[in-house]
Structures are given as C-alpha cells and as structure tokens.
C-alpha cells in the first residue's frame with residue numbers, strides 16, 4: 001500500500017525512522033488492509049488506508065512522550081502500514097486530523113480528552129472514524145467506549161472494536177468579542193468546573209485524577225456562584241431558570257468528567273440527548289457534601305439540582321465566565337451561548353457495544 005504523503009509535509013517515508021525535522025513516523029510493515037483482521041463496519045472497511053495515529057506528547061503532563069517508542073513497537077507487531085504523527089503545539093491535532101482524513105479511515109487520537117477534542121473538530125459529519133488511545137490524565141471519554149481501564153488499555157482494543165456512531169455537542173459562544181463554535185465529545189462545564197479545568201491545566205507536578213481534586217480545592221477557596229438565564233429544550237418542553245445563581249452548570253454527553261465526577265450519571269453517548277446538570281448556589285461549607293454526591297452520581301433528585309435531557313441549551317451570562325469543553329478551556333466567555341446536540345454525528349471505534 002502506498003500512502004501519498006505529498007500533501008503532508010511533516011511526514012517521512014522512511015520505515016519507522018524519525019525524521020530530522022519533524023516528529024512523525026511511517027511504519028511500513030506489511031500490505032495488510034485494515035479490514036483484514038478487524039470487524040469494522042462498511043464505511044471504515046471500504047477504505048484501504050491505514051490507521052493514522054496523532055499523538056500529543058504533552059498529554060499526561062508530558063509523560064505521553066515516553067509512549068512513542070512503545071507505540072511504534074506495538075504497531076510493528078500488528079503488521080499494519082501506520083503513520084504516527086506527533087503534535088508540536090496546541091490545536092495542531094485538528095489540522096493533522098483534517099489532513100489525515102483524506103487518506104486514512106481510522107484516525108486515532110493518542111492523548112487525553114483534549115487531544116480527542118481537537119481531533120473531533122475535524123471528523124464530525126465525516127465518514128472517518130475516531131479511535132482513542134487513552135494516554136492522557138483523566139481519559140474520561142474512553143470510559144464510555146471501553147470496559148477496560150485506560151491504564152490497562154494497550155492498543156489491542158483498537159483492533160477488536162466496531163465502528164459506532166455517537167452524538168457530539170456543539171457550542172456557539174462569544175469570547176473576546178468574537179463569535180465561535182466548537183464541538184465537544186464528552187463534557188462541557190461552565191462556572192466552577194470551567195475554572196477547575198483552567199487550574200488543572202496549569203498544574204504540572206501532580207498526576208491523573210489528583211490534579212483535578214487539588215484544582216477543585218484551590219478554586220473553591222474563592223469561587224462565587226454566577227448569575228445566568230438558562231433555557232433547556234427538553235422532551236417535556238422548556239425548563240427556564242431566570243437570573244438564577246448557579247454554582248456549576250455541566251453538560252454531559254459522557255457520564256464522567258475530571259476523572260471521577262459523575263456529572264451526568266444518566267447520559268448515553270448515542271441517545272440523541274445531552275444531559276444537563278445544574279447545581280444552584282451552595283454555601284462553601286456544603287461543598288464537601290456535594291463533592292461526595294457528584295463522586296457517587298447521587299446528586300439527581302436534590303432540590304439544589306436541575307437535571308434534564310435536552311436537545312438545546314440556551315444560556316445568558318451576566319459576567320464573563322470560564323468554560324471548558326472536554327477539559328479545553330475558553331476564558332472570558334460573555335453574553336449568550338447556545339449548545340446543541342448533533343445526534344450520531346461522529347463515528348468512533350468502540351470495544352464496547354453501545355446501547
């Protein structure tokens with residue numbers, strides 16, 4: 001199989017060797033087609049192109065870099081023509097995925113939820129397939145598509161999976177006086193969790209879930225609830241909150257964020273709905289009780305919680321706020337935001353049968 005790399009200036013054609021000028025690798029091992037030993041559905045198997053790995057060496061606070069040699073060795077054993085492309089800066093995975101989808105059926109985001117989020121931007125509404133190699137800190141989305149823990153995942157799950165469509169969320173927002181839109185795959189957070197995501201990104205000396213716990217405690221020390229108007233378009237009509245004081249607004253396509261927090265315990269990634277969980281204003285002294293509730297997913301039904309499945313969420317902010325999408329932070333978001341579900345708009349490789 002020949003891969004035309006002419007449109008991909010950062011790639012090399014030498015077998016498994018590192019390019020002098022860019023951290024990208026092409027492993028030419030055998031002429032085995034993707035559909036020869038996998039159970040992918042029609043769209044993916046019709047393409048006779050390789051898996052394409054986009055690896056973020058900065059994921060897991062830079063520890064993902066150490067996984068490059070491991071990945072190269074593991075892929076050699078699979079005897080597939082493969083490309084491994086390393087990002088050199090934030091957002092590059094989106095451009096790489098856009099390039100890769102012209103010649104690869106399955107694009108594997110290697111990193112955490114942020115890397116998945118960047119790759120997702122280029123694959124929504126396409127026939128390309130997103131694979132996930134969970135080598136980031138929290139790896140929250142992976143929990144929805146696999147029975148195995150990220151730490152034990154290896155790469156074999158990528159070759160024993162099926163292609164299944166999942167929903168994505170799309171957020172329309174204004175920040176720094178510019179209107180933008182962006183997809184999220186696992187979760188969206190505004191207010192408290194937006195600020196936690198920002199703090200967590202700046203902490204380099206802690207690993208995994210501990211990073212988020214530490215960031216939570218730091219943010220909680222000074223955080224005050226935000227005021228907002230919110231409209232949820234649910235199956236049973238519109239739920240409106242007017243000038244409500246909101247501590248945290250979470251939207252889950254997946255169930256969990258920041259490692260262990262069950263922000264949307266009833267979410268299903270392919271049900272055509274986004275699960276909204278709003279925690280109204282709480283006192284600081286009550287926070288430990290709420291942390292426990294979110295850790296166990298038992299917040300639903302409490303009087304301070306509004307939980308609903310919605311197709312569309314409209315929010316009006318009265319102060320600039322910080323939000324995150326899959327842990328990627330946008331600061332100074334102002335005015336009106338709209339979040340909509342895009343049902344089954346993305347094909348993912350899942351080793352678990354989705355309901």
Ligand SMILES: Nc1ncnc2c1ncn2[C@@H]1O[C@H](COP(=O)(O)OP(=O)(O)OP(=O)(O)O)[C@@H](O)[C@H]1O
Pocket residue numbers: 056057058059060061087088089090091092111112113114115116118135136137138139140326327328
């Ligand atoms: N080469 C690079 N150098 C520096 N940062 C990068 C590079 N490539 C990607 N990034 C950024 O790294 C950040 C972290 O990536 P990612 O979220 O995948 O890992 P993580 O934070 O360890 O995992 P998780 O989100 O699951 O906790 C992202 O914001 C991404 O934009």
